[in-house]
Amino acid sequence: MSKQFPSKEAFEKLLCWLHSDRDQAGEKYEKIRLRLIRIFSCRSCPDTEDLADQTMNVVSSRIDWLIENYKGDPALYFYGVAKKIWLEVQKKKPPPEPPPPPPDIYEIEQRCSCLEQCMERHLSGTERDMVLRYQEKTKQEKIKVRKQIATELGISINALRIRVCHIHARLRPCIEQCLQLIES
Numbered sequence: 001m002s003k004q005f006p007s008k009e010a011f012e013k014l015l016c017w018l019h020s021d022r023d024q025a026g027e028k029y030e031k032i033r034l035r036l037i038r039i040f041s042c043r044s045c046p047d048t049e050d051l052a053d054q055t056m057n058v059v060s061s062r063i064d065w066l067i068e069n070y071k072g073d074p075a076l077y078f079y080g081v082a083k084k085i086w087l088e089v090q091k092k093k094p095p096p097e098p099p100p101p102p103p104d105i106y107e108i109e110q111r112c113s114c115l116e117q118c119m120e121r122h123l124s125g126t127e128r129d130m131v132l133r134y135q136e137k138t139k140q141e142k143i144k145v146r147k148q149i150a151t152e153l154g155i156s157i158n159a160l161r162i163r164v165c166h167i168h169a170r171l172r173p174c175i176e177q178c179l180q181l182i183e184s
Helices: 008-018 022-042 048-061 063-069 074-092 105-122 125-135 139-153 157-183
Strands: none
Touching: 008 022, 008 048, 008 063, 022 048, 022 074, 048 063, 048 074, 105 125, 105 157, 125 139, 125 157, 139 157
């Protein structure tokens, strides 16, 4: 997006429109600009500062009309322009990807069956229990369970991760072979 900066004269008029005192006008300008950045940021826009500057430039380009016709808080006008710029950004976004198709229940059952067979064949009871406990739960509970397993085994969390990674590596060829046999 090409940047068009307001003329010095338009910028001076904008500051006068914001407040008759130049220092207070500058403060108000910065306050509005920061608010615009937050607005664009909250709407997950990329380049929030560029969009805020674009908004400021659009308002500056209309300053003569605004001085003559606009009544009310200037900040509200900026926010209205920002909304229109945001809508333009939304139009340019590619449409969201369609959600993936729902999983095939039969395929999931096959994978689970292969996993169970391979765990029975290649893991001891202790390893099987450890892997199952390692994978269960979500978020904070998962962290607690993993710390508990590591403590029980007398190893660090990192050593536990490595151990589980090695077990996964042992199981992977068996599972892939099992799935190939089912597909053929």
